[in-house]
Amino acid sequence: MDTTPLANGRNLLEVRGLTKIFGTLKACDQIDLTIAKGEIHALLGENGAGKSTLVKMLFGSLEPNAGQIHWNGQLARITSPGVAKKLGIGMVFQHFSLFEALTAAENIALSLADDTPIGTIAAKARALSYSYGLPLDPDSLVGDLSVGERQRIEIIRCLLQTPDLIILDEPTSVLTPQEADRLFETLERLRSEGKSILYISHRLDEVRRLCDSATIMRHGKVVGHCNPRLETPSSLARMMVGTEVKNAERTTASVRGEELLSICGMSRKPAGPFSTPLKNIWLSVAGGEVIGIAGVAGNGQGELFEAVSGEALQESADAIRIRGKSAGRMGISARRLLGAAFVPEERLGHGAAPRMRLSDNLLLSRHATDGKAFVAGLGLIKSGAIQKAAQRIIDVMDVRKSAPDPEAAALSGGNLQKFIIGRELDRNPAVMVVNQPTWGVDAGAAARIRQALIELARNGSAVLVISQDLDELFEISDSIAVMHNGELSKPIPIADATLERIGLLMGGAEPGHLDHAKEVA
Amino acid sequence: MFEDILITIATAATPLLIAAVGEVVVERSGVLNLGVEGMMVMGAVTGFGVALTTGSPWLGVLAAIIVGALFSLLFGFLTLTLVTNQVATGLALTLLGLGLSGMLGESFVGLPGIKMDYIHIPFLSELPFVGKLLFGQDPLFYVSLLLTAGVAYFLFRTRAGLTLRSIGDNHTSAHALGIKVIAIRYLAVMFGGACAGLAGAYLSLVYTPQWIENMTAGRGWIALALVVFASWRPWRILAGAYLFGAVSIGQLHAQALGIGVPSQLLSSLPYLATVVVLVLISRNRRLTMVNTPASLGRPFVPDR
Numbered sequence: 001m002d003t004t005p006l007a008n009g010r011n012l013l014e015v016r017g018l019t020k021i022f023g024t025l026k027a028c029d030q031i032d033l034t035i036a037k038g039e040i041h042a043l044l045g046e047n048g049a050g051k052s053t054l055v056k057m058l059f060g061s062l063e064p065n066a067g068q069i070h071w072n073g074q075l076a077r078i079t080s081p082g083v084a085k086k087l088g089i090g091m092v093f094q095h096f097s098l099f100e101a102l103t104a105a106e107n108i109a110l111s112l113a114d115d116t117p118i119g120t121i122a123a124k125a126r127a128l129s130y131s132y133g134l135p136l137d138p139d140s141l142v143g144d145l146s147v148g149e150r151q152r153i154e155i156i157r158c159l160l161q162t163p164d165l166i167i168l169d170e171p172t173s174v175l176t177p178q179e180a181d182r183l184f185e186t187l188e189r190l191r192s193e194g195k196s197i198l199y200i201s202h203r204l205d206e207v208r209r210l211c212d213s214a215t216i217m218r219h220g221k222v223v224g225h226c227n228p229r230l231e232t233p234s235s236l237a238r239m240m241v242g243t244e245v246k247n248a249e250r251t252t253a254s255v256r257g258e259e260l261l262s263i264c265g266m267s268r269k270p271a272g273p274f275s276t277p278l279k280n281i282w283l284s285v286a287g288g289e290v291i292g293i294a295g296v297a298g299n300g301q302g303e304l305f306e307a308v309s310g311e312a313l314q315e316s317a318d319a320i321r322i323r324g325k326s327a328g329r330m331g332i333s334a335r336r337l338l339g340a341a342f343v344p345e346e347r348l349g350h351g352a353a354p355r356m357r358l359s360d361n362l363l364l365s366r367h368a369t370d371g372k373a374f375v376a377g378l379g380l381i382k383s384g385a386i387q388k389a390a391q392r393i394i395d396v397m398d399v400r401k402s403a404p405d406p407e408a409a410a411l412s413g414g415n416l417q418k419f420i421i422g423r424e425l426d427r428n429p430a431v432m433v434v435n436q437p438t439w440g441v442d443a444g445a446a447a448r449i450r451q452a453l454i455e456l457a458r459n460g461s462a463v464l465v466i467s468q469d470l471d472e473l474f475e476i477s478d479s480i481a482v483m484h485n486g487e488l489s490k491p492i493p494i495a496d497a498t499l500e501r502i503g504l505l506m507g508g509a510e511p512g513h514l515d516h517a518k519e520v521a
Numbered sequence: 522m523f524e525d526i527l528i529t530i531a532t533a534a535t536p537l538l539i540a541a542v543g544e545v546v547v548e549r550s551g552v553l554n555l556g557v558e559g560m561m562v563m564g565a566v567t568g569f570g571v572a573l574t575t576g577s578p579w580l581g582v583l584a585a586i587i588v589g590a591l592f593s594l595l596f597g598f599l600t601l602t603l604v605t606n607q608v609a610t611g612l613a614l615t616l617l618g619l620g621l622s623g624m625l626g627e628s629f630v631g632l633p634g635i636k637m638d639y640i641h642i643p644f645l646s647e648l649p650f651v652g653k654l655l656f657g658q659d660p661l662f663y664v665s666l667l668l669t670a671g672v673a674y675f676l677f678r679t680r681a682g683l684t685l686r687s688i689g690d691n692h693t694s695a696h697a698l699g700i701k702v703i704a705i706r707y708l709a710v711m712f713g714g715a716c717a718g719l720a721g722a723y724l725s726l727v728y729t730p731q732w733i734e735n736m737t738a739g740r741g742w743i744a745l746a747l748v749v750f751a752s753w754r755p756w757r758i759l760a761g762a763y764l765f766g767a768v769s770i771g772q773l774h775a776q777a778l779g780i781g782v783p784s785q786l787l788s789s790l791p792y793l794a795t796v797v798v799l800v801l802i803s804r805n806r807r808l809t810m811v812n813t814p815a816s817l818g819r820p821f822v823p824d825r
Contacts, residue, residue: 060699061696061697080699081697081698081699082699085699093697097691097693097694097697097698098691098694099687099690099691099694099695100690100691100810100815101686101690101810101811101812101813101815102683102686102687102690106683106687109680109683110683110684110687110695110698110700111698115680118683141811143810143811
């Protein structure tokens with residue numbers, strides 16, 4: 001394999017045989033990684049490939065079981081994030097490590113070891129943020145900021161420590177395409193200043209555009225190194241997944257059926273101090289079509305889902321109609337009885353009770369709609385019938401598991417998501433509403449889920465998919481609407497939807513949101 | 522007459538203030554220690570016993586502080602190192618403290634105690650109306666005010682205080698930044714214990730210089746309520762402590778004057794006031810969110 005001598009002055013970081021074991025799972029197995037000075041190095045891999053574990057070891061948050069890290073040619077033991085920072089390693093976390101109740105400047109101060117007064121830090125942060133084109137108000141409360149703005153704090157915080165190596169963990173998963181462009185400009189500028197960047201992603205286009213070299217991981221092992229500019233997206237995907245990845249097949253929508261789900265002028269006050277209000281939302285989903293809702297996280301998608309599913313009731317019963325019935329004042333079970341099905345974003349704890357078996361989870365969501373099938377007189381549970389139904393779902397959706405009827409938490413994210421979606425599909429719902437159907441799901445399971453959603457629509461159901469993954473929405477939707485700041489744009493037919501147009505709407509740049517008002521008037 | 526009432530209010534408020542200011546540091550670090558009553562009563566019995574045997578109330582105070590801190594260390598070890606449930610462990614600490622202090626103090630019952638000398642500054646203390654109130658109180662009264670100012674300054678004006686608050690807001694993020702979450706929480710818990718011990722010593726060396734079993738009589742619980750009442754801000758705790766102190770003194774005077782209000786109703790007033798204040802402040806959810814430590818009571822286990 002790579003036999004570059006360790007004394008090579010061009011290399012900033014060299015990792016040899018790094019291994020991390022959790023119980024019986026080898027999360028990282030004999031990892032080799034070399035990062036040169038002044039390069040942007042991609043770390044590619046699917047969810048669960050071990051990328052996050054690897055960078056946590058590089059940043060000192062996890063201790064490796066074996067292996068060596070060389071920094072500037074010297075053997076280094078990174079025992080804590082403090083040591084990593086002192087060496088010159090900075091990290092921008094995927095799940096932000098920010099404090100919501102503190103201001104941006106206070107957040108930055110916390111990661112700096114010295115006792116610089118907050119005022120000085122705020123001034124420095126402001127100056128630095130403007131010079132990199134990432135404007136930031138240091139006095140704003142983090143809880144009030146959008147996800148993109150929060151990421152700016154993370155980046156500025158990292159830059160203030162003047163690191164030589166900056167690790168970015170999936171930085172664009174929360175950004176609009178335009179915000180991502182600005183981030184790339186910043187990263188290219190940093191490279192021209194001689195800094196090295198380790199860029200973790202599973203988005204192949206970005207990697208090919210930005211990165212000088214790439215290391216690819218699968219199942220905890222390094223499976224290849226390459227120059228991403230010389231590869232095609234499909235050859236990179238093959239290396240990541242190990243097999244060919246199929247896109248979901250989409251036949252064009254045949255006929256628009258009758259309207260099955262409609263949202264009419266729905267508004268909602270913010271439920272908490274840091275949640276988004278919904279403003280005058282209009283949407284109609286007909287049988288046979290998939291409508292996608294795009295948007296940067298935290299623009300009201302969660303609030304919209306709660307309102308549609310009945311977790312939060314509306315003031316007016318007419319705000320939501322399911323199969324023609326006014327459902328705005330109905331609870332979840334009543335809406336399900338009308339033929340609707342809902343899959344929330346959070347799998348564990350919201351979509352499924354983690355410590356309960358799959359069969360129990362099946363009963364929990366369907367006792368109201370399928371009471372006769374699953375519950376006998378005196379409220380006794382019909383175990384046999386439930387087991388049979390659970391097995392049917394497992395077979396249809398190809399759920400892979402280690403025990404006959406395991407606890408929900410024992411399944412991998414992708415397999416649990418397949419079960420949860422399958423649990424709703426098994427009812428053959430007329431209306432299906434899904435929030436983030438493939439978040440954190442491996443490519444194979446994601447393709448299976450997307451195919452199932454398309455098939456459901458083609459068989460006459462109305463499908464509403466909320467997602468932050470634009471590729472996914474372009475793959476399965478017949479029209480895409482965009483949420484921004486609690487407002488929903490008009491759906492754009494897929495034929496007219498371009499990445500640029502959707503991206504502008506996600507950033508709130510286009511006044512397309514106002515069109516409804518004219519229609520109503 | 523009026524000055525005397527004000528002084529008795531200050532005397533009733535001081536132990537509440539000391540214990541609550543200690544607990545606010547604990548809770549700002551994200552730990553909920555419901556054992557204040559137990560640590561306080563341990564401080565009371567220790568302070569009384571040591572002062573009685575050595576003849577020095579100051580040694581009694583010192584011993585009470587140390588015992589309070591050690592007692593809270595037990596809580597810290599259980600909840601931070603062994604990750605037991607904080608609510609259950611705090612309740613257990615209170616029960617243990619009440620029982621243990623009763624046993625240790627059995628031989629002290631009925632003995633006359635040692636009362637801490639009041640401060641007397643010539644001329645100033647003799648000023649009309651405010652002289653005794655401002656310049657002629659017991660030393661711990663002044664300590665309680667300095668403590669409040671010190672904790673307020675520490676929490677909101679120093680980097681160490683910012684670090685402590687960050688842990689209370691989000692311990693996972695703090696850990697990711699390399700902040701030593703568990704170590705800082707240990708220190709916070711022991712500071713709270715030391716304050717509770719001091720508050721206990723105040724009861725047995727200043728308030729009523731004698732030992733009576735269960736002499737804290739629920740003041741630890743009032744201190745806990747005060748912290749929430751004050752939405753975790755030290756200066757509001759000062760205001761709350763004097764308000765609650767006034768209520769409890771008013772209750773005594775009302776009885777003496779034969780006003781027909783049941784005493785049980787009056788002694789429940791601090792808790793009722795806490796409920797009312799909680800309702801009022803929760804109307805502004807943003808402010809509540811900013812002040813409430815989001816990690817309060819949540820266990821933290823770093824992945825290794």
